[in-house]
Amino acid sequence: MSMVGRINTNVEALFSIAQIHKNENSIATTLQRLSTGLKINKAADDPSNLVIGIKLRSKIGELNSVVLSLQGTDALLSVADAALMETADTLIAMKELAARAANDATLTTADRKVLDNQFQAMIRSIDARVQNTEYNGKKILTGSVISNAVVWIGPDALLTIDIDRSDPAALSLQGQTISTFTAAVSTLTKIENGLSVLGRIQANVGVQQRLVDMIINEYEAQNVGYEDAASKILNADIAEEITNLVKTQLLNQTAVAALLQANIMPQTVLKLME
Numbered sequence: 001m002s003m004v005g006r007i008n009t010n011v012e013a014l015f016s017i018a019q020i021h022k023n024e025n026s027i028a029t030t031l032q033r034l035s036t037g038l039k040i041n042k043a044a045d046d047p048s049n050l051v052i053g054i055k056l057r058s059k060i061g062e063l064n065s066v067v068l069s070l071q072g073t074d075a076l077l078s079v080a081d082a083a084l085m086e087t088a089d090t091l092i093a094m095k096e097l098a099a100r101a102a103n104d105a106t107l108t109t110a111d112r113k114v115l116d117n118q119f120q121a122m123i124r125s126i127d128a129r130v131q132n133t134e135y136n137g138k139k140i141l142t143g144s145v146i147s148n149a150v151v152w153i154g155p156d157a158l159l160t161i162d163i164d165r166s167d168p169a170a171l172s173l174q175g176q177t178i179s180t181f182t183a184a185v186s187t188l189t190k191i192e193n194g195l196s197v198l199g200r201i202q203a204n205v206g207v208q209q210r211l212v213d214m215i216i217n218e219y220e221a222q223n224v225g226y227e228d229a230a231s232k233i234l235n236a237d238i239a240e241e242i243t244n245l246v247k248t249q250l251l252n253q254t255a256v257a258a259l260l261q262a263n264i265m266p267q268t269v270l271k272l273m274e
Contacts, residue, residue, distance in 0.1 A: 012262035016255050023252035030245045033236040040234055049233050056230035063223045066153050070216050073151055073161060076135040077209040080163050083133040083141060084202045087126055091198065094122045094173070095191045101178035102185050116179045119187075123173045153215060164204050 032041050040046050040053060101107065101115045130141045140146055140163060151159040173194065178184040 010262055013259055016259035016262050019255040020252060020259065023248050023255060026248045027245065027252065030241050030248065033241050034238065034245070037236055037238070038234055039236040053230055053234040056226050056233065060223060060226045060230060062154070063219050063226065067216055067219050067223070069151060070153065070159075070212050070219075072136075073159075074209060074212045074216065076138075076140065076146070077161070077163075077205055077212065079133065079135050080140045080146075081202065081205050081209065083129055084198060084205065087129060088195065088198055088202070090122050090126055090129075091191055091195050094119055095188065095195070097122075098178045098184045098187045098191060102181055102188065104181045112179050112184075116177055119176075119178050123176065126173065153219075159212070159215070161208055162204070164201050 029045070033039060040050050043050050097115050097119050101112050101119075107115075131139070133139070133141045138146065146161060146163040149161045151161060153159050173187070173190060176183075176187045176190055178187050
């Protein structure tokens with residue numbers, strides 16, 4: 001039914017005004033999304049997805065923190081491994097010196113003295129390395145500083161790090177000498193035992209480092225999935241938002257034009273009075 005004859009209530013104008021308000025709200029929301037890059041800027045935008053997004057962001061933050069913590073653990077194990085490798089190289093060089101010293105046929109006392117001086121210097125270098133190897137102020141190869149150390153890697157998930165120093169005497173060559181044939185032969189056995197213990201410690205460090213690396217790789221892969229899911233829920237699709245902005249602006253211009261026409265229509269009543 002035509003509303004031309006009614007003056008007090010201009011339904012067409014009210015409808016156009018409501019549509020203009022709706023368009024302006026939509027434009028404001030779109031501009032906010034374009035300026036922040038976020039699809040959800042307040043809870044009213046999408047309450048259910050906001051809850052999911054918060055959980056995803058929490059999980060992403062948790063994984064990032066755990067990965068950062070594990071990278072520190074990996075660095076600690078790398079420092080330990082490097083020190084153990086240097087120690088192994090030193091022990092091998094010491095074994096070579098001891099083998100040369102175990103020769104009564106050609107060596108003189110002076111020769112053995114020279115070899116033993118080198119040998120003693122290597123003992124001191126090993127002891128210094130064991131005492132000074134540290135990470136973040138923590139001694140790594142002395143006592144039980146890194147023994148059954150626990151790393152939190154998630155709810156109900158703990159990782160235990162242990163740099164085995166259960167037999168420190170096996171790596172200590174203090175008091176050993178190669179100044180005589182008998183001492184050199186005895187020292188060879190001691191070095192061989194030390195290399196065996198050192199190999200076990202190195203293998204233990206290597207196993208733990210490989211495990212840490214596997215967990216880091218797994219968590220980083222999980223994080224990619226969580227980031228992708230959170231992005232789809234929380235981040236605005238810029239191309240889509242620009243398309244919606246152009247469409248809504250055109251609709252708003254049309255609504256304004258319609259409002260102008262709706263306000264003109266009641267004026268035709270005056271013609272009836274002519």
